[in-house]
Amino acid sequence: MEEPIYLDNGTLARPSDYLFNQMTPFSKRHWHAVTAPYLQGKEPFTSINRSLDTLRTFLGAGKRDLLHFCPSGGHAISEVYHSAYADHIAQNGKNHILTTDLEEAPIHLLGEQFEKLGLFQKKIPLNEKGQVTRENLEKALSPKTGLVSLSWANALTGVIHPIWELAELCKEKGILFHIDASAILGKLYFKFEELPIDYLTFEGTMIHGPKGSGTLLVKRGVDFTLSVPEGMEGTDLNVAALVGLGIATQELDASFDHLCMETARLRDHLEEGIVRAIPEATVHFKEAERLPNTTVISFPGVTSELLTFHLKERGVFASFGGGRHQKLEHLLAACGIEGKSALSFTLSRDTTEEEINRAIGHIVDAAQKCRTFSNGVAL
Known part of the structure; x- marks a missing residue:
């Protein structure tokens, strides 16, 4: 497993x-x-x-x-x-x-x-x-x-x-x-x-x-x-x-240098892998100064709650907020962005390239299946 x-x-x-x-x-x-x-x-x-x-x-x-x-x-x-x-x-x-x-x-x-x-x-x-x-x-x-x-x-x-x-x-x-x-x-x-x-x-x-x-x-x-x-x-x-x-x-x-360089590279690799497979996906805040381990990605045609559930079933844990945080949708709305389909992915110093490669496959597959659900087509 x-x-x-x-x-x-x-x-x-x-x-x-x-x-x-x-x-x-x-x-x-x-x-x-x-x-x-x-x-x-x-x-x-x-x-x-x-x-x-x-x-x-x-x-x-x-x-x-x-x-x-x-x-x-x-x-x-x-x-x-x-x-x-x-x-x-x-x-x-x-x-x-x-x-x-x-x-x-x-x-x-x-x-x-x-x-x-x-x-x-x-x-x-x-x-x-x-x-x-x-x-x-x-x-x-x-x-x-x-x-x-x-x-x-x-x-x-x-x-x-x-x-x-x-x-x-x-x-x-x-x-x-x-x-x-x-x-x-x-x-x-x-x-x-x-x-x-x-x-x-x-x-x-x-x-x-x-x-x-x-x-x-x-x-x-x-x-x-x-x-x-x-x-x-x-x-x-x-x-x-x-x-x-x-x-x-x-x-x-x-771990300062590792987090600022290697983890940032893995974050970029995650973004590129998802967008390559799902061209409609949007990576937010790329033009802003941002943390080296964090990315927010929207998946059009998919709700963040549904996608999070299917990712959890595959052993991939991401966030759409809640608890100590506000909901990600509300945070994006404050920035003028529609965020019903957005998820936040935050890596750590322990995140490996092998994990990111597996995550890309799971995220892309789950997002495509969720979009099918949203279109009302039974699998």
Whole structure:
């Protein structure tokens, strides 16, 4: 029986066996409260500090930048919104938050939640490539704008925003700027201390990290208060997940060149193979700057749900959104694209050429059969 072909790494990326093995002792043996004084200087305390240092180095954070381990990327974003409100918006009255229609659930849900406190979440229009431009952001700003909250790149569409330009504009206007870097980590080199942004968050499972892991970075000098006072959560620190996330970032750093070159080549090979067999298929966002492992392809005459089901039956896993993500159809609609027949394919550093060759055959065959179903012809 053939091994499944997992092309849904924009939803969750599998941790390595090495990572799982290194986490195990911290789940089995080091279960004590990390705040206990008799553990100072011993395991698991030394491993906690080592993992935090690894995260800080990987993200290029300065010594005075605040780094906080979180139980998820969504939790990290929640901390950003709580502090932005309590430490800034409630003081200065700038109660408009700007974001886009492309954002994942945590940003949209938090925006809706904070509307009860008098905040207003507004949307920044996108260009034809699905990107936020400096010009469009500047038009959306108002004297009441207090926070801009964006994902650096969308995990399903692969579209990358020009974050440097947007961050510089926010800095000029004195507006807090938050980016979620979950989809971009390991695919674009940067140093947090050099970025003109205030907050950076990411979800661990998006970078081959363990479930129950995420990170928040706050730029030095930015007033910040945790929603739960530091120290109250000490006994609940998931040491195994923190250690696992540290390992995940080391592995991601080691695979940077492979992901940006070989995985990008395999992504292009997947696109070319599908379009060669199905000329009507459309590859979206090829003209935009996009992630090296992500492609969105529409299959005319086929619904994405039906195609996904038939691919799953063949052991090929792709995505049309849902869960933490918005539906792909809605994301494409925000970019002016009809997306009822679109699927997102996201490769990983572990994806092989043999898998892509098999995937092309399965995808082409399933799409052609689904089109036959749609035409009402029984097989």
